[in-house]
Amino acid sequence: MKMRLVQSLGVYALWVLVTLLGAKWLLGGEEAGLEELVKNGIGWQFVGASALLLAAIAFFRWNDLKFTAPHAVFAVMWLPVVLLLAISSLIALTGFPSRTVTLYVLFNTFLVGFSEEVMFRGILFRALLESLRIWPAIIVTSLLFGAVHSLNGVNTGDWGGALLQSVTAAMSGMIFIAIVLRTGSIWPAIIYHWLWDGVIFLMGVAGATRGDPSASSPPEVAPLGAGAFVFPLLMVLPNFIWAMWLLRKVRRETACEEHAKSA
Numbered sequence: 001m002k003m004r005l006v007q008s009l010g011v012y013a014l015w016v017l018v019t020l021l022g023a024k025w026l027l028g029g030e031e032a033g034l035e036e037l038v039k040n041g042i043g044w045q046f047v048g049a050s051a052l053l054l055a056a057i058a059f060f061r062w063n064d065l066k067f068t069a070p071h072a073v074f075a076v077m078w079l080p081v082v083l084l085l086a087i088s089s090l091i092a093l094t095g096f097p098s099r100t101v102t103l104y105v106l107f108n109t110f111l112v113g114f115s116e117e118v119m120f121r122g123i124l125f126r127a128l129l130e131s132l133r134i135w136p137a138i139i140v141t142s143l144l145f146g147a148v149h150s151l152n153g154v155n156t157g158d159w160g161g162a163l164l165q166s167v168t169a170a171m172s173g174m175i176f177i178a179i180v181l182r183t184g185s186i187w188p189a190i191i192y193h194w195l196w197d198g199v200i201f202l203m204g205v206a207g208a209t210r211g212d213p214s215a216s217s218p219p220e221v222a223p224l225g226a227g228a229f230v231f232p233l234l235m236v237l238p239n240f241i242w243a244m245w246l247l248r249k250v251r252r253e254t255a256c257e258e259h260a261k262s263a
Contacts, residue, residue: 008127046111070185113194146170174243
């Protein structure tokens with residue numbers, strides 16, 4: 001195993017600990033919905049995770065993570081943006097939460113988008129490319145991205161929901177890596193990841209706010225019905241299909257890029 005991959009996996013393990021244990025500490029060891037982590041103040045676990053990644057990048061001098069100006073943004077992003085706008089229209093049904101809560105949600109989801117993209121589509125993906133061909137690297141990165149979301153069950157107690165989130169995250173990981181590869185930059189993936197999470201959490205927080213505000217403990221988790229299982233999959237399916245289209249020639253394009261670099 002190449003040294004960079006070993007280093008990246010070590011950073012990944014620390015990143016998981018900071019994110020997971022930080023959330024557990026902020027919750028006081030209690031179980032709560034994911035919305036609690038983003039709506040009640042600055043998510044210091046997200047700040048810590050982002051700081052860890054920036055420190056690792058500087059220490060190991062990883063200068064190939066694609067913090068560069070993007071190209072072909074419209075050609076790559078038009079369908080994901082249309083889908084995001086369609087989902088955003090559902091906020092008309094839930095309304096926005098208070099201004100303070102909205103700002104906390106947007107700030108924290110930006111940190112989540114930045115942290116997860118740098119960890120998976122940046123550090124891990126570039127390390128895997130040194131040991132694997134591009135498609136195995138894409139698949140492993142997306143599977144790891146999905147798998148880490150199953151750990152949300154530790155904080156929420158909803159293991160069924162965490163498993164579903166793992167599946168949808170793995171599917172979403174494909175569009176994020178497609179955006180990075182086709183635009184040549186990690187920034188569009190960070191911004192899209194942020195906006196996607198921001199919209200989803202704003203709807204979730206607003207919906208919860210319209211419930212019983214006097215409830216002092218999290219409600220019992222209801223079993224996932226067919227609709228609760230299928231709807232999240234349908235939300236991410238268009239992005240997954242678009243990612244497969246964007247990546248259809250990724251092997252040939254990457255080979256040409258590597259040839260151009262070595263010429």
